[in-house]
Amino acid sequence: MHKSPDEYLLYCEDVTKAYGSKVVLEDIDLAVKHKEFCTVVGPSGCGKSTLLRLILGQERISSGTMLIDGAALHQPSPDRGIVYQKYSLFPHLTILENIMAGKQLSQPLWKKFSTRKTARDEAMVYLESVQLAEHAAKYPHQLSGGMQQRVAIAQALIMHPRVLLMDEPFGALDPGTRETMQLLILEIWEKYGMTIFFVTHDLEEAVFLGTRILVISQFYIHETKPPEESHGSRIVADYKLNDNAYSTRVKQTAAFGELIQTIRYEGFNPEVKQNAHDFNLTHSDSFVTYVGEK
Numbered sequence: 001m002h003k004s005p006d007e008y009l010l011y012c013e014d015v016t017k018a019y020g021s022k023v024v025l026e027d028i029d030l031a032v033k034h035k036e037f038c039t040v041v042g043p044s045g046c047g048k049s050t051l052l053r054l055i056l057g058q059e060r061i062s063s064g065t066m067l068i069d070g071a072a073l074h075q076p077s078p079d080r081g082i083v084y085q086k087y088s089l090f091p092h093l094t095i096l097e098n099i100m101a102g103k104q105l106s107q108p109l110w111k112k113f114s115t116r117k118t119a120r121d122e123a124m125v126y127l128e129s130v131q132l133a134e135h136a137a138k139y140p141h142q143l144s145g146g147m148q149q150r151v152a153i154a155q156a157l158i159m160h161p162r163v164l165l166m167d168e169p170f171g172a173l174d175p176g177t178r179e180t181m182q183l184l185i186l187e188i189w190e191k192y193g194m195t196i197f198f199v200t201h202d203l204e205e206a207v208f209l210g211t212r213i214l215v216i217s218q219f220y221i222h223e224t225k226p227p228e229e230s231h232g233s234r235i236v237a238d239y240k241l242n243d244n245a246y247s248t249r250v251k252q253t254a255a256f257g258e259l260i261q262t263i264r265y266e267g268f269n270p271e272v273k274q275n276a277h278d279f280n281l282t283h284s285d286s287f288v289t290y291v292g293e294k
């Protein structure tokens with residue numbers, strides 16, 4: 001062990017995930033502190049969604065160590081919620097009922113009736129958090145895409161997750177709505193004190209939202225494997241970002257633009273391959289077990 005796993009919400013050492021003979025993620029070393037807002041970027045197919053599924057406990061790692069709060073994870077738990085790009089709400093339920101539904105499903109039948117009023121009150125609290133209180137009685141088809149995503153966020157929040165996993169949650173929204181949602185998720189993150197893993201294709205969004213950015217890529221030169229042999233993706237860059245960015249003005253600054261250029265260069269260009277020894281793992285929680293040891 002290179003770090004003390006107990007200090008971290010998520011601790012991965014030498015994690016590999018393969019589907020059959022195809023190695024998707026290879027030797028992932030990652031330690032993330034609680035309440036970090038970790039954004040995850042990388043070329044299409046590099047394994048971002050796979051990483052989220054592993055953290056969710058929906059899929060098992062192929063080898064290595066993966067701990068949440070110091071313990072191995074075996075299955076999904078209400079501790080970890082997920083919001084996808086396109087969430088299908090129950091069309092025949094109102095927004096309020098949609099938010100109550102997840103919570104009710106997770107409870108035994110005898111409890112459902114006795115706690116219905118409480119559940120309704122609680123659902124209203126989360127609807128307010130996502131600024132949808134006045135739409136509680138509407139049906140999903142009456143809401144815009146951005147509003148539907150806010151319902152999905154409230155559905156996750158009502159389970160009181162310690163970890164919120166978001167897989168391109170704003171990917172289908174128009175730019176204006178997207179920016180509003182970015183500010184909303186920062187507010188929610190701060191209010192509820194969660195750890196967030198947020199996958200996005202939009203580098204600007206990733207640098208704006210995160211307190212830490214992980215760049216995952218299949219484009220690098222392996223220490224031992226020859227170029228013709230395929231290898232899995234690794235974390236090729238890991239930066240600490242600002243702890244809070246509550247004004248979108250930061251997006252116009254030179255430093256902001258330069259970091260985006262660097263990340264695009266380091267992780268997204270199949271023509272530019274860094275040597276695994278030279279990855280830009282500058283975050284203080286970053287560590288490497290593989291290089292030079294095997």
Ligand SMILES: Nc1ncnc2c1ncn2[C@@H]1O[C@H](COP(=O)(O)OP(=O)(O)OP(=O)(O)O)[C@@H](O)[C@H]1O
Nearest residue numbers: 019022024042043044045046047048049050051201
């Ligand atoms: N269940 C599966 N069985 C086999 N291969 C899979 C499975 N799930 C994912 N893969 C493969 O793993 C690789 C990584 O997929 P993943 O969906 O994690 O990538 P991603 O980074 O999320 O991509 P995108 O940016 O396009 O969403 C892909 O090559 C994909 O084909």
Ligand SMILES: [Mg+2]
Nearest residue numbers: 048049050167
């Ligand atoms: Mg994906």
